[in-house]
Amino acid sequence: MKNIWQYEEETMSLDDLKQFQLERLQSTLNRVSENVDFYKRKFKDAGIDVAKIKSLEDIKHLPFTTKQDLRDNYPYGMFAVPLKDIVRIHSSSGTTGKPTVVGYTKRDLETWKNLVARIMVAGGVSANDIVHIAFSYGLFTGGFGLHYGAEHIGASVIPVSSGNTKRQIMIMQDYRSSVLVCTPSYALHIAETLENEGLSRNDIFLKYALLGSEPWGEKIRSEIENKLGVSATDNYGLSEIIGPGVSGECQCKNGLHINEDHFYAEVINPDTCEVLPEGEKGELVLTTLTKEAMPLIRYRTRDITRLFRDKCPCGRTFIKMEKPSGRTDDMLIINGVNVFPSQVEEVFKEFDQATPHYIIIVKKKGHLDMMEIQLEISENLFFDEMKKQRTLLEKMHERMFSVLGIKPKIKFVEPKTIERFEGKAKRVIDERQF
Numbered sequence: 001m002k003n004i005w006q007y008e009e010e011t012m013s014l015d016d017l018k019q020f021q022l023e024r025l026q027s028t029l030n031r032v033s034e035n036v037d038f039y040k041r042k043f044k045d046a047g048i049d050v051a052k053i054k055s056l057e058d059i060k061h062l063p064f065t066t067k068q069d070l071r072d073n074y075p076y077g078m079f080a081v082p083l084k085d086i087v088r089i090h091s092s093s094g095t096t097g098k099p100t101v102v103g104y105t106k107r108d109l110e111t112w113k114n115l116v117a118r119i120m121v122a123g124g125v126s127a128n129d130i131v132h133i134a135f136s137y138g139l140f141t142g143g144f145g146l147h148y149g150a151e152h153i154g155a156s157v158i159p160v161s162s163g164n165t166k167r168q169i170m171i172m173q174d175y176r177s178s179v180l181v182c183t184p185s186y187a188l189h190i191a192e193t194l195e196n197e198g199l200s201r202n203d204i205f206l207k208y209a210l211l212g213s214e215p216w217g218e219k220i221r222s223e224i225e226n227k228l229g230v231s232a233t234d235n236y237g238l239s240e241i242i243g244p245g246v247s248g249e250c251q252c253k254n255g256l257h258i259n260e261d262h263f264y265a266e267v268i269n270p271d272t273c274e275v276l277p278e279g280e281k282g283e284l285v286l287t288t289l290t291k292e293a294m295p296l297i298r299y300r301t302r303d304i305t306r307l308f309r310d311k312c313p314c315g316r317t318f319i320k321m322e323k324p325s326g327r328t329d330d331m332l333i334i335n336g337v338n339v340f341p342s343q344v345e346e347v348f349k350e351f352d353q354a355t356p357h358y359i360i361i362v363k364k365k366g367h368l369d370m371m372e373i374q375l376e377i378s379e380n381l382f383f384d385e386m387k388k389q390r391t392l393l394e395k396m397h398e399r400m401f402s403v404l405g406i407k408p409k410i411k412f413v414e415p416k417t418i419e420r421f422e423g424k425a426k427r428v429i430d431e432r433q434f
């Protein structure tokens with residue numbers, strides 16, 4: 001069938017799938033307990049003998065892996081293969097200054113492009129399409145992930161990368177882009193720029209939009225679909241697990257099919273860590289079943305969702321997850337980039353002039369996210385000459401950009417203007433609506 005990329009896998013019966021998952025889980029457990037010191041130790045401490053994992057339900061006895069674990073093993077401590085077998089390195093934002101590192105073997109890259117091809121085909125893309133990728137290319141997995149998946153289908157790929165919206169529109173018109181890949185907020189921003197240029201959906205050739213990396217609702221979907229003349233689908237992924245390609249919506253647009261033959265999904269109660277039955281909302285936990293370079297066991301994604309298995313008219317049998325509806329930690333998603341407030345704090349600590357009093361305000365400017373950080377500075381600096389203030393501001397901007405990957409607005413405020421808290425300080429005011 002032409003609208004399912006890997007028909008046999010994606011329409012597998014539940015019995016076959018479970019058998020497949022169990023075999024792959026056992027082989028992954030064997031590999032990590034032999035080759036990754038972190039898991040060797042962790043299983044030993046928990047008294048786990050991986051040979052005794054005989055069913056998928058047994059997975060609940062295994063310990064979780066967290067972002068902190070990746071950080072503690074920075075940079076290559078989580079790799080299960082020698083560096084010579086790693087052919088690609090990406091990273092994702094860490095909770096503090098250092099990002100976390102992820103690696104891929106040759107076979108991991110093969111798997112990855114097939115998984116992305118699956119979600120792209122599910123979103124409507126075919127070999128006849130011209131795919132316009134407006135994700136930034138670099139250490140983050142979005143750009144390259146979608147790029148290789150689209151090429152693998154046989155589509156023509158334009159690696160436009162992010163920014164310069166007018167130029168994006170020119171390319172869309174001239175090269176006749178038929179698929180747009182970016183964040184939902186950037187798709188809306190393109191639509192708005194189109195209007196400001198006196199153009200409409202009739203002046204471009206888009207048919208499909210594959211959008212991801214940030215939360216969005218049905219209202220935003222219909223606005224994008226109307227203004228750009230596309231069918232818009234959501235897709236989900238995280239660098240730690242593989243990048244984009246973990247799950248994606250089909251044309252039924254009712255939940256994201258998880259590529260279950262490669263990832264085992266659970267939903268847990270984030271407070272008690274107990275596994276919740278299908279249909280209940282909680283934190284998504286993923287175990288990689290085929291990753292060679294960096295297999296992860298029960299990785300806590302911090303994304304809140306629920307799982308459900310319905311008989312989807314598209315023919316795919318894989319379980320679905322609802323669009324993630326929030327986080328169990330304080331991570332912010334700013335125009336698709338993950339930012340932790342603790343990273344901001346780390347940067348300020350590098351500057352003597354910064355006080356510990358700051359607040360992060362996130363709002364929408366047009367359709368794009370805007371992050372403003374207000375920082376109290378010492379009294380003498382505040383009343384000091386403007387030139388000194390400007391130099392300091394420039395240095396802070398530069399550091400923020402290199403640590404966060406985005407350019408927040410930083411504003412100095414007078415001492416004692418930011419509200420004080422007796423308990424845990426409120427660091428973030430998020431005024432956005434999804």
Ligand SMILES: [Zn+2]
Nearest residue numbers: 250312314316
């Ligand atoms: Zn479906």
